[in-house]
Amino acid sequence: MSAFVKKLVEKASLKKPVGFSDNIKPDDVNPRLVFHYGIPTGSILLAYDSIQQILAIATKDGRIKLFGKNGSQALLESSETVPSKFLLFIENQGVLLNINVNNHIEVWDVDRKCLSYVHNFEKEIASFVAMQHVPYLYAGDSTGTLSVLRLDQEQWYIEQMKYHIPLSASHGKTNEVECDIAVNCILPQPAAESKRALIIYSDGVITLWAIQESKAIFTAGGTTLQSLSHETKKVTAACWACPIGSKVVVGYSNGDIFIWSVPCPLNSKTEQAFHNELCSGQSAPVCKLNLGYRADKIPISKLKWADVDGKSGRLYVLGSSDHLSANLLQVILLNEQTESRTIKLSIQLPELCVDMEIISSSVEQNKHRYDSLLLLGKSGHVYTYDNSLIERYLIQSQTKSSPSLPKEVTVELPFSDSRITVSKLVTNNPCMPYSGDENFDVLAKNSLPLFPFEGRQKEGSNSTNFSSFSTARNLYITGHNNGAINFWDASCPLLLPVASLTQQSDNDFSLTGVPLTALYFAYDSRILISGDQSGMVRIYKLKSEPFAPQSSFLSLQGSSKKGNNIIRSIKLVKVNGAVLSIRTSQNLKQLAIGSDQGYVSLIDPEGPTLLYERHIPSELSTGIISTHFETSKFHGFEKNVLIVATKDSSVLALESDTGNTLSSSVVHPKKPSRALFMQILGGQGVSGRGYTVSDGVSINNVNYDDAILLLCAEKAVYVYSLLHVVEGTKKVHYKKKFHSSSCCWASTFSTPSDGLVLLFSDGKIQIRSLPELSLLKETSVNGLMLSTSKASSISDNSVSSSHDGEIIIVNGDQELFFLSIFLCMEAYRLLDPASQVFNKDLVNAQAIVSLPSVKEKKKGIFSSVIKENKGTKSKNGLELEAEDSRKSIEELALIFSAANFPTGVETETKIINNDEDDDLDIDDIDIDIEDPKEKPKGHPMIEALNKQNIKNKFQTIKGKLKHAKVKNDKTPANEEPREEKAGAAVDQIKKRYGYVSSGESSAANMAKTKLSENLKKLQGINLKTTEMQDTARSFSSMAKEQSKAYLSVLGQLFSLSRRGYAMKGGRSKADTRKAESKLSVKKGAAAGKKAAPKGKPAKDPNKPKRPASAFFVFMEDFRKQYKEKHPNNKSVAAVGKAGGDKWKSLSEAEKAPYVAKAEKRKVEYEKTLEDYNKKMDEGAGAEEDESDKSKSEVHDEDDEDEDGSGEDEDDDDE
DSSP states (O other), X not given: OHHHHHHHHHHHHOOOOTTOOSXXXXXXXXXXXXXXXXXXXXXXXXXXXXXXXXXXXXXXXXXXXXXXXXXXXEEEXXXXXXXXXXXXXXXXXXXXXEEETTOEEEEEETTTTXXXXXXXXXXXXXXXXXOSSSSEEEEEETTSOEEEEEEOTTTOOEEEEEEEEOXXXXXXXXXXXXXXXXXXXXXXXXXXXXXXXXXXXXXXXXXXXXXXXTEEEEEEOTHHHHHHHTSOOOEEEEEESSTTSSEEEEEETTSOEEEEEOOOTTOXXXXXXXXXXXXXXXXXXXXXXXXXXTTTTOOEEEEEEEEETXXXXXXXXXXXXXXXXXXXXXXXXXXXXXXXXOEEEXXXXXXXXXXXXXXXXXXXXXXXXXXXXXXXXXXXXEEEXXXXXXXXXXXXXXXXXXXXXXXXXXXXXXXXXXXXXXXXXXXXXXXXXXXXXXXXXXHHHHSOOSSGGGOOSOTTOOSOOOOOGGGOSXXXXXXXXXXXXXXXXXXXXXXXXXXXXXXXXXXOOSOXXXXXXXXXXXXTTTEEEEEETTSEEEEEEEOSGGGSTTOOOOOOSSOOSSSOOSEEEEEEEEOSSOEEEEEXXXXXXXXXXXXXXXXXXXXXXXXXXEXXXXXXXXXXOOOEEEEEEEEEXXXXXXXXXXXXXXXXXXXXXXXXXXXXXXXXXXXXXXXXXXXXXXXXXXXXXXXXXXXXXXXXXXXXXXXXXXXXEEEEESSEEEEEXXXXXXXXXXXXXXXXXXXXXXXXXXXXXXXXXXXEEEXXXXXXXXXXXXXXXXXXXXXXXXXXXXXXXXXXXOOSEEEEEOTTSEEEEEETTTEEEEEEEETTOOOOSXXXXXTOOOOGXXXXXXXXXXXXXXXXXXXXXXXXXXXXXXXXXXXXEEEOOOOOHHHHHXXXXXXXXXXXXXXXXXOOXXXXXXXXXXXXXXXXXXXXXXXXXXXXXXXXXXXXXXXXXXXXXXXXXXXXXXXXXXXXXXXXXXXXXXXXXXXXXXXXXXXXTTOOOGGGOXXXXXXXXXXXXXXXXXXXXXXXXXXXXXXXXXXXXXXXXXXXXXXXXXXXXHHHHHXXXXXXXXXXXXXXXXXXXXXXXXXHHHHHHSOOOTTSOOOOTTSOOOOOOHHHHHHHHHHHHHHHHOTTOOOHHHHHXXXXXXXXXXXXXXXXXXXXXXXXXXXXXXHHHHHHHHXXXXXXXXXXXXXXXXXXXXXXXXXHHHHSOXXXXXOOXX
């Protein structure tokens, strides 16, 4: 205990060295990621917005990287660090949907780069797709149910609709349905997106679903599929193979690929012919592609189709295998000759791939459009192929025997031809004031593109546009695996090239190919020193002209004997082992080199001359990680010493002039770990002056008696007394151990306050004060995973920092992290435009859906498509009639808001192949407009008006049907007029729901047959209408009888009450009879006036009314306000429209009071309704007894009346 107290006293008596700042506070620092560049690690999914030209890449840890035009990039980070399952854009709307493994649907605002909403889907999502022209989504789950979701286009939230498609209603025969059948693919039909959707189940059943009719109109696969293959297989991928949606390609788990025909509503003639062909028994696929996947048992994981001029297309097939195969990726040309000859291209993949995407880009200078095929590898790397070369190969394969194969290009950091192995960062350079252009587009054109298809260089120019040193406020220096050194302008996150050095000596201008391992740069003296893995040290003296302010000097790559370059001289020195550390003395007269073999070499850079080389032995690990020139006291005398730190966390002092050790003992911790960083704090020996790029930052003007030594290792950080280290004694001022994870990198910063920054292997960042090592702030960067370099190897990470706390981390050859430490410091300019990937100017652009002209050939699997296109040919080519988006939204809002199937109860399937369509029943359609809950959110008045219009139309049709029935009864021999009117009614119904009328068909027999069928249906409706009318009359008679009995009971009760009143001294019996006679006359008249409505039971006035929704609670207040502002307005529709617009503009917080009132009313209603139901149940039996008793009393009273006088009595007014 005494030793512990002694240590506390020593720490309390410690004085902070002069020069350390006291004003650093936790609020001053905020370690954060300010920009991310490149492909994130752990990438697993791709998505592309073809209009905005935005590429999205999702990762395993919840990140989504966005790549826009002109090199703009943005990183989205979810709070859930889990992998994504589905990723898709709502094209040209600035919305990205991400579905993770927890079945949470995330709605991302691409413009604001924030998460707008998260919808928790209750079931396991097996497939997900968005309708591009209307705000609705399809989600298929693992139980075979397809749900419909609505995406609010103003507030970007998701609402689940009542409309759904259960498995038994769309799959086929319900007795064959298994419980483990999932919806694997959902494909809205391109020619009728808002009317039809193709549903493909895991067992191979293909169903075309009619949305408005809520039934399946076509099925294929299933039993037929299993009989073809004689084995059980599952659907794994599918895509359209036709621009109008008449052909679909389906891939299976056993490697099969089938092409199926699907009815397409292009015109009535072709669709009806197709239906007749299907009904005749054809349900087999039209084509089977033999590509070798089935022979190798390779499942089909991805299918993509690209249209080529409307007459052919390219099908991209990606197989899923644990072993790399030569035919995992194949591209097939689909045309009229596909059935007879398969033209394909097999691409040898560099690794197993998990996703692919076809993207397009355009270059403004030449206005050319480039298509590329992107492949995402299992390792997270991205590979690109030029689609024009793929197309050329397929075309040449039809005529030539050996076309050239396209090659892949790996997407890597464009900062050299090789990986970055070491780097240095200098920020806020006062010697190089910024005077460049603030236009981001200009800077982006001069930057190196990340993707090969981004071609931002001018056409025909292969040279790199170098920037100038004079405009580089931040200078980033990188050493590479091939020995090259590059200078970059890091003022903007898009690094601009400044200079590239490849010269190795005075006469050698080629690259050595040896990786660089250490860099040192002092730009006030323009000295650059590099060390490589072979032990070669190169000392560059650079010219002063390129560094002069406002210089127009252009840096040239490499050097030339005749041309100007930035190198004045090069000197070379060889040391033992790979160079790990470089340090210069204050006057730049001495250079200390530390190697991985444990050698410390002192060099005179003027010679250059090797002054001495000393080996520092180590029991655990050799290697000099850092050296430092210092002046210190030793036995009362001042000495110039060289402080040395080794890999095993040992620290010792050498006499800098001779290299002799000053003490036989070495300072090291009891449990050493690999050392990372060493720095002298408060000393006077500064390695260079000003903004010197080194292993750390020295702090000046401090008495060396108070100087301390900071040593950072993987497991702990130590603060020693420098004087004790020189003497070989251990005195620890402060110590902090790391328990959760290992530290991978450390450095100090001194502007505006002094501190220590630590990076850990799990991405955690710690900011600690100096010298106390107290924790100021701790955070983590998602996706930042650092690795420690092993012996005799180069780490995949390169980390560099500046004196003011700016950090750049290079992760392999894929990504860069730009980190900032201080809260109020902005080291980089143009951050906002560099991350702005969304272009608002394109939102209002109108997309034209068109098909180009086609040739006369019409043979093969695409012949039917060509015929259909030819039938709709226009002057400007083939154009499909674009759907009215606004009308589609209104119709779908009405359809999807109503429950088409009972929740939890699945009905029998309705397949067109069975030829057993249900009769049209008008009364089955819900046209009640009084229930506010049935109105879709967001359109309260439009849907109400639509319902009223539908109600009026059906009432008109009912009247026509009755008129036709009466006319038929009068003239039974004349059938033609009735058929004409019936056909007109059917045509009106079909036209209302988007179907082609019977009069438009050119086949007379077909039209006659259809009209006969319609006539039978209408006759059935007439019969049912008559039956309902008879039922209504019967019900009316029963209601009258019940009303009479009820009034009789009331009369008897009233008579009894009168008698009781008379017996107590009230009126006489005669008066009582007089009043009863008056009451019976009034009640009889009332009963005659209020007859029960036909077909509907009388409503109980005592039954509680349903409560209003939050919207109608809001409307109660809004109507008052609206009438006050518009006293002359009498239009109900205007008030409803204004109220609907106002309600949509309210925020969730503003809607909360109305929601609360609605909930309160709902609770009260449910309680009142429960009491009412109980009262009705209890009073049912009592009412029967009371009725019998009343009848007996009535008979008794009638007997008394027969014995009475029978006098007339006058009415008395009461």
